[in-house]
Amino acid sequence: MKKILKIIQWLLFVVLVLIGVIYFIWISSAQEPAYILEKTWGEKGSAKGQFNEPTGITVKGKEVFVSDSRNQRIQVFNPDGVILRQFGMNNLERPMSLTIAKDELYVADYFADQIKVFSLQGDYRRSIGRPGTGPGEFSIPGGVAIAENGDLYVPGFTTQRVQQLRADGSFVRQWGITGEAGTFGGKLRYPTDVALSKDGTLFIADGYNDRILAIAPDGQLLTKWGGPFAMNIFGPFNGWFATITGISIGPGGNVFVADFYNDRVQKFTPDGVFLNAFGIKSTGPTHTSIAVAEADDGSVFVADYANHQIQKWRPGK
Amino acid sequence: MKFLLISTTLFFMAITLLWSGSGFAAGTQYNMRVDGLACPFCAYGIEKKFIKTEGVDSVDIDLQKGLVIVKTHEGKTFKEEKLKEIINDSGFTMKSVTEKNL
Numbered sequence: 477m478k479k480i481l482k483i484i485q486w487l488l489f490v491v492l493v494l495i496g497v498i499y500f501i502w503i504s505s506a507q508e509p510a511y512i513l514e515k516t517w518g519e520k521g522s523a524k525g526q527f528n529e530p531t532g533i534t535v536k537g538k539e540v541f542v543s544d545s546r547n548q549r550i551q552v553f554n555p556d557g558v559i560l561r562q563f564g565m566n567n568l569e570r571p572m573s574l575t576i577a578k579d580e581l582y583v584a585d586y587f588a589d590q591i592k593v594f595s596l597q598g599d600y601r602r603s604i605g606r607p608g609t610g611p612g613e614f615s616i617p618g619g620v621a622i623a624e625n626g627d628l629y630v631p632g633f634t635t636q637r638v639q640q641l642r643a644d645g646s647f648v649r650q651w652g653i654t655g656e657a658g659t660f661g662g663k664l665r666y667p668t669d670v671a672l673s674k675d676g677t678l679f680i681a682d683g684y685n686d687r688i689l690a691i692a693p694d695g696q697l698l699t700k701w702g703g704p705f706a707m708n709i710f711g712p713f714n715g716w717f718a719t720i721t722g723i724s725i726g727p728g729g730n731v732f733v734a735d736f737y738n739d740r741v742q743k744f745t746p747d748g749v750f751l752n753a754f755g756i757k758s759t760g761p762t763h764t765s766i767a768v769a770e771a772d773d774g775s776v777f778v779a780d781y782a783n784h785q786i787q788k789w790r791p792g793k
Numbered sequence: 794m795k796f797l798l799i800s801t802t803l804f805f806m807a808i809t810l811l812w813s814g815s816g817f818a819a820g821t822q823y824n825m826r827v828d829g830l831a832c833p834f835c836a837y838g839i840e841k842k843f844i845k846t847e848g849v850d851s852v853d854i855d856l857q858k859g860l861v862i863v864k865t866h867e868g869k870t871f872k873e874e875k876l877k878e879i880i881n882d883s884g885f886t887m888k889s890v891t892e893k894n895l
Contacts, residue, residue, distance in 0.1 A: 531833060545833070570837055587841050616838055633834055634884060666884075668834055683834065719832055736832060761856045762831045781833060 503713045504750035508743075509792030511754040511776065517557030518785035522547050525559040530779040530786065532573040532584070532619075534724070535771045536596065541581060542779060542786060543571040543767075550574070550583065550598070555775060557786065563598025573619035573669050573722060573767060582620045584630070589614040591628060604628065604645045609635050609654055611647035619669030619722070621678070629678055631667035638667055638680055649695065651680065659685050659708045669767075671723045671731070673746060679723055679731055686710040686717040688733060688748065701748035712738055715750040722779075726770035734778070739764045741778055741789075754789055758782045820850055820865040820895050826888040827861050827880060830854060839883040846879060864895060 518527045532543030539560065540553045548568045552560045564571065569587035576582070580601065583592045589607035591614075594600055605614045614632060621629040626643035637652035652664035659665060668683035676693040686709065687702030703709040703716040710718040722734035730751065731744045740755030755765045755778070766781040778787040830836045836854045839861055843852040848869030853862040861880070865871070873890055880887040 529833060545837075570841070586837055587844070616834075616841065618834055634838060666834070721832070721834060761859075762833075766833065 504715045506714070506753065507749070507751045511752060511789040512792050513754075513756070514775070514788045514790050515557065516756075516780070516783070516785045516787050517553070520784040524562060525551070525553075525557075527551075527784040527786075529781055530784065531766055531781060532571060532722070533767045533769045533777050533779040533786070534574040534576050534581075535769045535777060536576045537772070539596070540769075540771075540777050540786070541574055541576070543574055543583065545570055545572065545586075550581065550594070552598075553786070555771065555788070557788070561598055563594065564592070564600070567592055567594075567600045572617070575620055575622055575671075577622035578626075582622060582628075584617045584620045586616050586618065586633075589617065591617065591620050591630060604641070604643075605630070611650075612639070612641055612645055614639075618667075619681070621670040621672040623672055623676065629670045629672065631670050631680065633666055633668060633683075636664050636666065638664070638670055638678075651689075651691065651695075657684070664689075665708065668721050669723045669734075671725045673725045673729055677746065679725070681720040681723040681733065683720050684708075686720065688720070688723065688731065688744075690746070690748070699748055701744070710737075714742070714753055715744075717742070722765075722767035724767075724769050726776075727772050728770075730770070732768045732770055732776065734765045734768045736763050736766055736781075739782075741765050741768045741776065756780065756783070756787060819867045821870050821892055822895055823863045823865075823871065823876060823890055823892050825861045825863070825876060825880065825890045826859055827885050828859060828888060829885060830856055830859055830861070835884065839880060839885060842879050842883050 527544050528546035531545040534541050542551045549562050550564045551562045572584045572586045581594045585592050591604040593602050615635045616633045617630050618633050628641045631638045636657045637650045639650045640648040657665045664682050666684040669681040671679045678691040680689040687706040689700045690698040692698045700706040717735045718737035721736040724732050733742045739758045740753050743752040758764050762782045764780045764782045765778050767779040770776050774791050776789040780787050840852045843849050848865050850864045850866050877887045
């Protein structure tokens, strides 16, 4: 009897030590004051200013661009949520993530298997890519990032890869193995979005691996993060993810990640050090934070999928 | 008399239109239960597969009930195996399916 008690004591000790190790190594605490929800705007509908499943967001100066996916349009607002214009109704099938480069808006069109390009005023300019799984072809592209030289980086959700293409759509290289989902050996698992920092580092939202990959301009992996060992262990703790649907780089170089099933945005340094987390909890079967963008003044705008609205957050003091 | 003639003609035209309209609507509705539809990247993937399938009239996703609802054109039907294949190709598993004539 005494022996059994001793074994139980030892087991308890080992479990407590393990919990302590996990806590100190893999669960970070916030490095900044909490963000404050300043306002939300929008509701479900198809009128101007309403949304039917917003899925992408980006900011340029004083304008907030939103992918209003089921309404097949882009809506543009001022930072207080006043609608300025809408466009794309004749060109878009299912717009997803957005990015702006050299005064052009790039839209990943999930159903058209193309990247659609517009002027910031909404004039349709061109389409890049075509449906397929070969080099330079797209199959349900969820996002897009544009390099200084005009190269495109496009994740393919079911092709399990991120392609780098020239501005004319010609293939350069890819990360991941086409059609093969995985966690090891250079494989990706349903990549959803990408972002580029000013120094050319490519950040891949490896969606269902619940991790971020940072890739140097020479194509080599710089770092990765998301849960223990960044090996597809999901969870609700700081620095862990549960399906990443969006990623963006703020003006200061920090990385903002839409952590969809956790209904929050997480903020990191470019090296993956956890800084902050904020969001609105979902009450329904789906979730809220699907895409995120930071403005020059530090405000953070979040596309809220479940509530068909935009959230505006400001840094705490 | 002239009024009666016009009214009768319009009545029969309306009946004809209604008849032909109901004929177009006589497709099949499939309600497929699929787990894990909360993420739009996945749900849209299934939706796209069905939209691009010949004979499909409309696709709806009911997130509350976890259902993919597909309506077909008149006379178009799918075997359960075909529905399973489309769902599988999108990375999901079909748990069950019910069908009804429209």
